[in-house]
Amino acid sequence: MAGKPKLHYFNAWGRMEPIWWLLAAAGVEFEEKFLESAEDLEKLRNDGYLMFQQVPMVETDRMKLVQTTAILNYIASKYNLYGKDIKDRALIDMYTEGMADLYEMILLLPLCRPEEKDAKIALIQEKTKNRYFPAFEIVLKSHEQDYLVGNKLSWADMQLMELLYFVEELDPSLISIFPLLQALKTRISNLPTVKKFLQPGSPRKPPTNAKSVEEARKLFKS
């Protein structure tokens, strides 16, 4: 019996969060090993576990996978969340890469200087409202299906869910102007595996706060 995937990262959202959402959607249980000190990271590096000296790292199927996109591609393929053919996959990739660009802004938010924060938040709101959410609203409108690609749940829907939840916490008014996105959010939230992930007690973490940022900063310095 294959062991559960083991996720190595800080106890924070960062680059591991999309991976939790995807595993959760696939109904896959996983373990987490949190880096709590610079020594923890150093040990992983010295043991040769981190191909490019960086986390996230996911141990699964006797491999030590690194590079967020590579990990997500693998999980999506393995659990049939990657469309039915190369063209579906191209669409899923295009959508998730765009979402990753937006997510990168969100991920870096806790690390910015306090005086920059308001401007960065405003930028996220602007890009969400004018660039990213309209694109996905149009996609949903164009085919009128329940999911973004191929009439089937995929990684693209899960990545979008992650963003919808985050943006809603940041500014609920941003979602209210996109009815199809709202409907998708409700629909996917009710899928059994996703519903479970959204409940308290699941591996889902609260947004990264100032304290965990300070802890992460000490680790990032190395």
Add this chain to the structure above:
Amino acid sequence: MAAKPKLYYFDGRGRMESIRWLLAAAGVEFEEEFLETREQYEKLQRDGRLLFGQVPLVEVDGMMLTQTRAILSYLAAKFNFYGKDLKERVRIDMYVDGTLDLMTMIMLAPFQRPEKKQETLASILQKAKTRYFPVFEKILKEHGEDFLVGNKFSWADIQLLEAILMVEELNASVLSDFPLLKAFKTRISNIPTIKKFLQPGSQRKPPPDTHYANLVSNILQF
């Protein structure tokens, strides 16, 4: 007969160069439309062909594909440069993602403020020699094969050759401690389609200069 892929970008390397390499490696002819003015760019945006309002854009097989990595993955799969199974694919993805991280640093360098340039170049060379090149030297040493994955020419090989040549443009002796990478470079450069791409008159673009940096920052308005 399928139409040739058409690439929309600036007349320079940037984020499109890896795509040109992949098409060239596959021996596929392609057309290019160069963005020279802000008006051209805005027209593309208004035409609705840019999902997130950004280039690169590649029209291929009836799709308008944007997002560099999505385009590269599609072409890699299409031309059988993506390994034979999921395990080979995840290795290719990891290697490519690492290489792309290094190449992104190089790509962004021309847009840095002049006072940061030296520091950036030093950082690129340091990362190449201590974080990225050792990994690939080790991979080649461990399996003793001609190519990075599965004893077969793949996207990972193309991406690594492109990265090696770019870093050598910054410092010609960067491979001095990496004998297997030197041999790899020669070997891959001699593959007929690659050899052709490396010759003058091909669609390969020269290193970016100030003129290119100004063109891009004017069109993208940053």
